[in-house]
Amino acid sequence: MKKALVFFLLAAVTGAVRAQVFKSAEPLAHTYSIVARDEATGEIGVAVQSHWFSVGTSVSWAEAGVGAVATQSFTNKSFGIRGLAxxxxxxxxxxxxxxxxxxxEGREVRQVAIVDTKGNVAxxxxxKCIDFAGHIKGASFSVQANMMLTNKVPQAMAAAFEKGKGKKLGERMLLALEAAQAAGGDIRxxxxAALxxxxxxxxxxxxNERINDLRVDDHATPLKELRRLYTVQVAYDFMNAGDLAVEKNDMQGAMQAYNTAMHMFPRNxxxxxxxxxxxxxxxDLKQALPMLQxxxxxxxxWKELTRRLPKVNLLSVDDATFKKIMAL
Structure with a gap:
């Protein structure tokens, strides 16, 4: 049934289907996406949302020091790896x-965007992409969409991305996706979603070269879930920053980072x-003991885990303090 449906859709769109060009294995990733480069940091990214299972495995491709590719509509997945190459x-x-x-030969049913390390965008x-379909190319970014409910999606994405200037690239691209959804999004x-x-x-x-690598493969509200995952990652980034501060004996910096993380994710x-x-x-037992309790x-x-930490030097307190902790 799936192959028959894909054949029908391709025939309707192209008028003449050639098996060697259009394959039933090619996902119908009708969607909206953004590729972008942060002009301040040089970071490169791609983000996408679709009514299709695991869109991140088909549409979004990126490599450090190389660039990013979004390949969608009647997706030619090879464009990701080949484009980066x-x-x-x-x-x-x-x-x-x-x-x-x-x-x-299927170029007229494709939608593709590429950004390189210099900020060049194509x-x-x-x-023959399904309406509403279109794109907007800006300074170091491109937004593109097809099979949208309204024709306002690319404009909304571009405006949100540009308005977010100064924020982290991941945040700016999330804002663009959220703006797309608010403007109608995918008609289906x-x-x-993926980032x-x-x-x-x-x-x-x-x-070590994925600053963000987040995917929501199947969810009722994928953008909300992607936003949640992004927030969790940012919180853990603060935890890592706190650990580095501890290594440098910068306790004030460590506590500031830890507190920021806990404020972002208070139930963790x-x-x-x-x-x-x-x-x-x-x-600093005055703060540590009430928290542990x-x-x-x-x-x-967590108490049982604490019992095991001295053996591996992750809890280095004297015997009296350790007994006090375990008595909580």
């Missing part, structure tokens, strides 16, 4: 896009726990 060879965004489309909306509704941000320069450490016991352990290790009362497993 062309950028890596030294082509700019427009040259890479031209190369991809030159041999693609975008294509085929004339919502199902999945990727990578550094503008690579340190040849690909395992783990954030509270490691903050309390850090306080205990720095002999509340945590232990909510979940006794």
């Amino acid at each position: 062309l950028l890596k060879k030294g082509l700019d965004a427009q040259q890479a896009l031209d190369s991809l489309l030159a041999t693609d 975008v294509h909306t085929g004339n 509704g919502s199902q999945s 990727i941000v990578v550094p503008g320069k690579s340190n040849n450490e690909p395992w 016991l783990e954030m509270q726990y490691w903050t309390a352990i850090t306080l205990a290790n720095n002999k 509340k945590i232990f009362a909510q979940d006794a497993n």
Whole structure:
């Protein structure tokens, strides 16, 4: 049934289906997305939302020090990897896009956008993409959409992204997606969303080169869930900053970072726990003990974990203090 449906849709859109060009395996990612480069930091990103399962595995592609690609509508997934490879060879965004489309007989049902590390942007909306379809190319960004409920989506996205100047790139792209949804969004509704941000320069450490890499594969309100995940990640970033401050013996900076994280995610016991352990290790029992007492009362497993920390030097207090903690 699925193959028959895809065949019918492709026939309706293209007029003549060729099996070697249009494949039932190609996802129908009719959607809205943004590719962008942060002019201040050099970071590059891509974000997307669609009424299609796991849109992030089809539409969004990015690599540190290379660029970002969004490939959608009747999606040619190879455009992601091939587009990045062309950028890596030294082509700019427009040259890479031209190369991809030159041999693609399905170009008129494709929608593709590319941004490179210099902020060059290229975008294509085929004339047989389903209305409402269109794009807007701005300074170091492009927004694109197809099968939208209204024709106002690209304008809303561009305005939200530009208004967010000065914020982190991930935040700005989220604002663009949220503006798209507020302007009508996908005519079919919502199902999945994704956000990727990578550094503008690579340190040849690909395992460390995803600033944001978040996906919501199937959800009733994917943008709200993506926003929640983004907020959680930002909170954990503050926790990491607090840990680094502790290593430098900057307790004031550490507590400021920890408190910011806990304020953003107040129900997360783990954030509270490691903050309390850090306080205990720095002999600030006045703050540490009440926090640990509340945590232990909510979940006794944290108390059991505390019992195991001295063995691995993660809790370095004297015997009297340790007994006091375990008596809570």
